[in-house]
Amino acid sequence: xxxxxxxQRGAALLLxxxxxxxxxxxxxxxxxxxxxxxxxxxxxRARAQAAWIxxxxxxxxxxxxxxxxRTGQQSGxxxxxxxxxxxxxxxxxxxxxxxxxxxDNNAEGGLDAFIEGAITDAQSRFNLNGLVDATGKVxxxxxxxxxxxxxxxxxxxxxxxxxAAALQAASLxxxxxETRPRGPVLRPTRLSDLAWQGLDxxxxxxxxxxxxxxxxxxxVNVNTAPREVLMAAIDNIDLGTAERLVQQRQRGAFRxxxxxxxxxxxxxxxxxxxxxxxxTHFYVAGRLRIEDRVLEERSLLLRRDGRVDxxxxxxxxxxxxxx
Numbered sequence: 456x457x458x459x460x461x462x463q464r465g466a467a468l469l470l471x472x473x474x475x476x477x478x479x480x481x482x483x484x485x486x487x488x489x490x491x492x493x494x495x496x497x498x499x500r501a502r503a504q505a506a507w508i509x510x511x512x513x514x515x516x517x518x519x520x521x522x523x524x525r526t527g528q529q530s531g532x533x534x535x536x537x538x539x540x541x542x543x544x545x546x547x548x549x550x551x552x553x554x555x556x557x558x559d560n561n562a563e564g565g566l567d568a569f570i571e572g573a574i575t576d577a578q579s580r581f582n583l584n585g586l587v588d589a590t591g592k593v594x595x596x597x598x599x600x601x602x603x604x605x606x607x608x609x610x611x612x613x614x615x616x617x618x619a620a621a622l623q624a625a626s627l628x629x630x631x632x633e634t635r636p637r638g639p640v641l642r643p644t645r646l647s648d649l650a651w652q653g654l655d656x657x658x659x660x661x662x663x664x665x666x667x668x669x670x671x672x673x674x675v676n677v678n679t680a681p682r683e684v685l686m687a688a689i690d691n692i693d694l695g696t697a698e699r700l701v702q703q704r705q706r707g708a709f710r711x712x713x714x715x716x717x718x719x720x721x722x723x724x725x726x727x728x729x730x731x732x733x734x735t736h737f738y739v740a741g742r743l744r745i746e747d748r749v750l751e752e753r754s755l756l757l758r759r760d761g762r763v764d765x766x767x768x769x770x771x772x773x774x775x776x777x778x
Contacts, residue, residue, distance in 0.1 A: 456631055456724065459460070464548045465738045467774065468708070470494060477642050479760050480552055489764075495726065496581055499585045500748065502748065502750060503774060504745065505568070505743040505745055505748070505750035505772075506650065508550065508568065508570065508743055509741045509750060509752045512570065512739075512741045512755055513540050513739055513741065513746075513752070514570070514756055516541075516574055516739040516756070517756065517763040517765075519540065519541050519574070520574070520737060520756065520758050520763050521758070521761065521762075521763050523535070523539060523541050524758055525761070526760065527562045527569070527626055527733075532710040532711065533733055534678060534708055534709065534710050534733050535576060535676060535678060535679065535734040536678035536679065536704060536730040536732075537678065537679055537704075537708075538708065541737075542574065542575075542576075543575045544565075544570055544571070544573035544574075545570070545571055545573065546590055547570070547571035547742070547744075548569065548570065548571070549567075549568070549569055550568040550569065550570050551567075554669075562748065567746070568743055568744065568745045568747070569744045570741070570742070570743050570744075571741070571742050571743075572739065572740055572741040573739075573740050574737055574738070574739050575737065575738045575740070576676055576679040576734050576736075576737060576738075577667060577669060577673075577677070577734070577736035577737055577738050578673050578674065578675060578676045578679070578680075578731070578734045578735070578736055579676055579680045579681070579684065579734075580664075580665055580666050580667040580680070580684060581600065581601065581604055581613075581674075581675060581684050581687050581688065582617060582665070582666075582667055582668070582672060582673045582675075583601070583622060583646070583667065583668045583670050584622075584668060584670070584671060584672045584673070584714045585672035585673070585729075586598060586601065586618070586619045586621050586622050586623075587619070587623050587626050588706055591623060591626045591627045592623075593619045593620075595625055596690070596729075597729075598615060598616070598619050600614040600687040600688065600729075601618065601619070601666075601687065601691075601692075602616075603617040603686055603687050604662075604665055604683060604684065604686070604687040605662065605681045605703030606682070607665075607686065607687075607694075608661045608662050608664075608665055609661055610658050610661050613660065614654075614662070617653070617654060618649065618654065621643075621649055621652030621653065621654065622643065622649075622652075624644055624652065625652065626642070636680055636751070643668060644665060644668065644670070644767075645668055645698075646659060646662070646666065646667060646668050648668070649668075650678065651677060653684065665681065665682070665683055665687075669736055669755075670766060671754075673735065673736060674688070674727070674728060674729050674730050674731040675687075675688035675730055675731070676731055676732065676733065676734045677700065677704070677709055677712075677715050677730055677731070677732055678704050678708045678709055678732055678748050679734070680695035682694060682698050682699070682701050682721075683699070684699040685700055685701070686727075688729050688730050689719065689724065689725050689729075689730060690723065690724035690729035691720070691722045691723045691724060692719065692720070692723045696719065696720070696723070697717075699718060700715070700718060708732070710730045710732060711732060712725055712727060712730060712731070712732065715730065715732070734758075735757060735758055735759050736755065736756070736757055736758075736766075737755075737756045738754070738755055738756070738757065739753070739756060740752070740753045740754075741753075744775070747772060747774050747775055747777050748772065748773075749772065749773055749774070750769065750770065750771075750772045751771050751772075752768060752769065752770045753768075753770075754766075754767065754768045754769070754770045755767040755768075
């Protein structure tokens with residue numbers, strides 16, 4: 456009888472301890488959920504801010520390209536070369552430094568962000584879209600050009616044939632499938648998409664500096680292309696001639712194809728359908744870092760008739776260790 460009150464007090468103490476543990480656990484869970492919600496909201500806010508800033512940077516790039524086209528038309532001989540303002544990249548810098556240049560903006564207490572970007576000529580590479588014509592047939596001249604380029608890049612000897620066969624198969628399959636109710640087959644739109652057609656990653660990595668896959672067939676810009684691409688775009692020239700073209704354009708950009716032909720031998724073939732001195736397609740790459748969040752964007756632009764339109768935008772977001 457004496458031990459019963461002690462047992463009851465022990466049970467009450469144990470029950471109280473259990474209740475305290477449950478309360479602490481519930482409180483900890485609520486605090487964790489609240490902290491997680493705050494982190495998600497902060498990350499989403501940073502992502503949205505970064506997206507808006509990169510959108511503004513893209514509009515700025517479009518303005519630069521549009522002004523460059525207008526200036527070229529006023530000169531009477533429009534061309535695009537590596538000595539023009541649009542080729543100068545923007546190194547990573549604090550966003551507030553750019554805002555401080557505008558007297559209407561106050562950079563004090565602004566967003567602590569770092570931005571960088573660049574505009575590149577998409578037609579400085581060999582366009583794989585020209586390998587297959589509108590009827591689905593492989594163009595022999597373009598295939599021979601790609602074979603030369605693959606040899607210079609160090610890929611397997613059959614790489615050009617496999618790429619042409621893959622693009623031809625995709626083109627023919629899309630034409631046949633357009634009559635079916637389930638919709639057309641997806642055609643490759645990027646160089647990496649050729650992996651769907653069985654091209655290995657090593658081959659695509661070796662060709663990436665020299666080839667591209669644009670929406671429409673385009674000529675190679677002789678003022679911006681590397682010497683390997685020039686050898687592919689111009690028949691019957693050697694690496695030394697291609698290097699001389701690169702050195703010549705450094706002294707002064709080619710303003711028309713006649714100037715280019717003046718530096719070639721009589722056996723060289725420079726066709727207007729495969730070679731040009733100007734560009735209509737550009738890539739704009741932007742990178743914005745806010746604390747440990749990074750947002751990268753790459754856009755394909757089409758410039759013609761006083762307009763600069765966005766054809767494609769690719770974006771990826773990730774976290775990095777704070778410097």
